[in-house]
Amino acid sequence: MYKAQLVIYEEEHRLLTEVCEKLLRDSMARAIFLVDKVGQLVTSCGQTENIDTTSLASLVAGATAATGGLAELLGENEFPAHYHQGERDSLYIALVGTELILTVVFDNRSTEGLVRLRVKRAGRELDTIFSDMNEKAASTAATSSGLFAEITDEDIENLFSDTF
Amino acid sequence: MSFINYAQREIILKIVYYGPGLCGKTTNVKFIYAGTNPDARGKLISLETKQERTLFFDFLPLSLPKIRGFKTRLHLYTVPGQLFYSASRKLIMKGADGVIFVADSQRERYEANIISMEDLKENLDAYGMSLDSIPFVVQYNKRDLPNISPVEDLRELLNPGHKYPDFEAVAADRNGPGVFDTLKSVVKMILLELKKGGK
Numbered sequence: 001m002y003k004a005q006l007v008i009y010e011e012e013h014r015l016l017t018e019v020c021e022k023l024l025r026d027s028m029a030r031a032i033f034l035v036d037k038v039g040q041l042v043t044s045c046g047q048t049e050n051i052d053t054t055s056l057a058s059l060v061a062g063a064t065a066a067t068g069g070l071a072e073l074l075g076e077n078e079f080p081a082h083y084h085q086g087e088r089d090s091l092y093i094a095l096v097g098t099e100l101i102l103t104v105v106f107d108n109r110s111t112e113g114l115v116r117l118r119v120k121r122a123g124r125e126l127d128t129i130f131s132d133m134n135e136k137a138a139s140t141a142a143t144s145s146g147l148f149a150e151i152t153d154e155d156i157e158n159l160f161s162d163t164f
Numbered sequence: 165m166s167f168i169n170y171a172q173r174e175i176i177l178k179i180v181y182y183g184p185g186l187c188g189k190t191t192n193v194k195f196i197y198a199g200t201n202p203d204a205r206g207k208l209i210s211l212e213t214k215q216e217r218t219l220f221f222d223f224l225p226l227s228l229p230k231i232r233g234f235k236t237r238l239h240l241y242t243v244p245g246q247l248f249y250s251a252s253r254k255l256i257m258k259g260a261d262g263v264i265f266v267a268d269s270q271r272e273r274y275e276a277n278i279i280s281m282e283d284l285k286e287n288l289d290a291y292g293m294s295l296d297s298i299p300f301v302v303q304y305n306k307r308d309l310p311n312i313s314p315v316e317d318l319r320e321l322l323n324p325g326h327k328y329p330d331f332e333a334v335a336a337d338r339n340g341p342g343v344f345d346t347l348k349s350v351v352k353m354i355l356l357e358l359k360k361g362g363k
Contacts, residue, residue: 005166013171038259040167054225065255149360159228163204
């Protein structure tokens with residue numbers, strides 16, 4: 001069987017973004033990124049314009065996967081959070097449920113302690129929204145496969161004509 | 165696991181290049197990067213050692229035109245081919261929508277191809293997948309070298325019964341024959357699979 005899809009709907013995307021925006025304010029962070037464990041960006045907010053968000057999402061997922069691998073080696077189930085300290089900006093990365101990764105970029109206007117505290121609460125809210133969304137996706141699976149059902153062979157052929 | 169974002173109107177597909185060390189996975193991705201319209205490609209990330217061997221993965225995001233109002237994005241990943249990076253390969257396979265196995269056609273890499281194929285099967289199995297449950301394409305690379313096995317032999321070894329699409333390629337050539345054909349083939353298979361609705 002082909003693996004299930006991760007589907008993000010507009011309503012839940014808005015709710016997830018709102019939680020991230022609140023976290024941004026409460027933690028006095030520079031930017032927040034919500035990424036899935038496969039390396040895809042779900043949403044972001046804050047000062048993201050000078051950051052290559054696609055690369056960031058992929059690398060955050062890679063780093064988190066490697067950290068999870070280390071945890072397993074040591075007999076831990078997971079390391080639920082990891083922290084990278086920089087001279088100017090730092091990164092706090094925390095797992096949300098089983099599929100999401102919350103990434104907070106902050107500078108010296110904030111502290112790791114404050115970020116960790118705020119992330120805890122935001123993480124619970126994000127997990128609830130995401131779980132609800134998965135239930136909705138499961139019950140409307142037919143709709144999302146309907147999106148692909150309309151795709152023709154010609155559509156697929158045209159995908160490549162201007163790109164390569 | 166394809167990713168459909170209704171808010172951003174985009175579909176993201178993850179494609180993984182697998183194969184033994186030095187078979188040309190990174191060379192495939194570098195050729196695709198060079199041959200893609202600059203507007204349609206993101207930054208190529210290579211996490212490699214000082215000796216330019218892949219340490220963790222290469223990553224290349226590509227944007228294809230819209231399909232039914234949705235932007236189609238491809239996320240290409242390579243795994244590190246060297247045997248001892250097995251743990252990393254498993255991590256990178258998470259959520260893959262399609263796999264391209266790059267075989268090294270050289271006779272002396274016969275054994276390495278077999279080992280890598282077995283390793284791929286094990287890593288797919290770890291995620292509850294198999295070669296038959298995921299879009300899968302084989303590429304016989306380095307067809308320009310003098311010491312290569314005939315395609316029939318490689319097919320018998322890696323793709324018995326010609327069950328999966330396969331392509332001959334020279335990823336290091338300036339024209340990269342077979343490189344884009346391989347990628348297009350797996351993308352088509354993924355979209356057709358999604359069209360079937362996962363049944």
